[in-house]
Amino acid sequence: MSELATKITTVLKRKKRGIWSVAPTTSVYHCMEMMAEKEIGALLVMQEDQLVGVISERDYARKVILQGRSSKDTEVSEIMAAPPLCVSPEHTIGDCMITMTRSRIRHLPVLENEKVVGIVSIGDLVNWIISEQEETIRHLEAYICGM
Template identity: 30%
Template sequence: MNVASILKAKGSDVVTATPVMTLGETARLLTSRRIGAVVVLHGQQVLGILSERDIVKAVAASGAEALDRPVRDFMTSRVTTCDLNDSADELMDIMTNGRFRHLPVVHKGELVGIVSIGDVVKHRIAETVMETEAMRLYIASS
């Protein structure tokens, strides 16, 4: 299973923010969309990613005033991305080693989706269930 199959099942909609949006605006966007991260774009260029964890760290360090400051002050600007051809196992390794939960999907220089650790686990479990059922059918027919 690869990223393309995960996006085919979940969709390729990506919620984005601009670097000048305030942290408060972005927090409200995350809440209203019930998501954990946004990709920060300038035009079509990925500048960064901002997660709930980044917001918590900003408020812990700077207090409520952080909510009035721009996203660019708190986003992760060294963004790790993945490609449509990457496998679920590769994604789990990347996310585990990097200690993050969201990966923007960039294909041929264009943002085409985002995957979360939850998406990867869900599809990996589905794949395991299908493999188990195939083995049961094979054993039963032998």
């Protein structure tokens, strides 16, 4: 099976990172601190149990820094991407890469029955493809050397 046909649920099972979120009223400054601490590039924005948006480092750069706003005085709800584009665990890596490329985004929340079950980044998808290709190469080398 092609790496691009792999379902996102498989990628999520291998991922070790948790799901990090903030409320819409959280300051952008706090979000940037949290992203730096967790070494991530985006946070989900949750209103109770409902996903309402995504805030990324790119949002901060373009909607706070470049507009001369204060990150301590700006709430997430003012700059988050909403409504967020989402995928289901049944979408494939290929589906997600197409969505990310066309929409010019780097993070996709994964929802199942309207509940967040994960988030994938373009880096997660590229890393998956690379590791699968390396495994295929190892198998082919073993097959060729075993002849």
